[in-house]
Amino acid sequence: MNSPPIKMDWQERVIEIERYHKSRLREDIKQTIETTAKELNRSTSRTSEDLMIASWIKTYPKILKFTTIQEALDFIRDKKREQKLA
Numbered sequence: 001m002n003s004p005p006i007k008m009d010w011q012e013r014v015i016e017i018e019r020y021h022k023s024r025l026r027e028d029i030k031q032t033i034e035t036t037a038k039e040l041n042r043s044t045s046r047t048s049e050d051l052m053i054a055s056w057i058k059t060y061p062k063i064l065k066f067t068t069i070q071e072a073l074d075f076i077r078d079k080k081r082e083q084k085l086a
Contacts, residue, residue, distance in 0.1 A: 010069040011057075017047060018054035052076070 008016065017040065024031040024039070037047035056076050057063045066072045 010072075011064050014050040014054040014057070014069075017042075017050045021047075021051060049073070 017036070020040065021031070021033070021036045024036060033048050033051065034044045037044040040047065053063065053069070053072050053076065056072075056079075060075070060079070063072045063075060066075065
């Protein structure tokens with residue numbers, strides 16, 4: 001009997017995808033985001049987006065408190081804009 005898929009919130013998902021990708025990079029230095037996306041049966045753009053968010057969480061842990069992934073993306077976009085203006 002197969003187990004039902006585990007439902008993760010977006011915060012858990014981005015962190016787990018980053019963990020998986022880094023693990024695969026340790027195994028194969030030629031691992032790409034595209035390869036990771038294929039292995040996880042996800043689009044390259046979504047996988048790339050999730051990896052970017054996971055990276056930003058390290059600098060801005062408050063991202064984890066956002067309710068939606070869109071809030072996280074908006075925050076990151078605003079921070080990038082601020083950095084360009086600085």
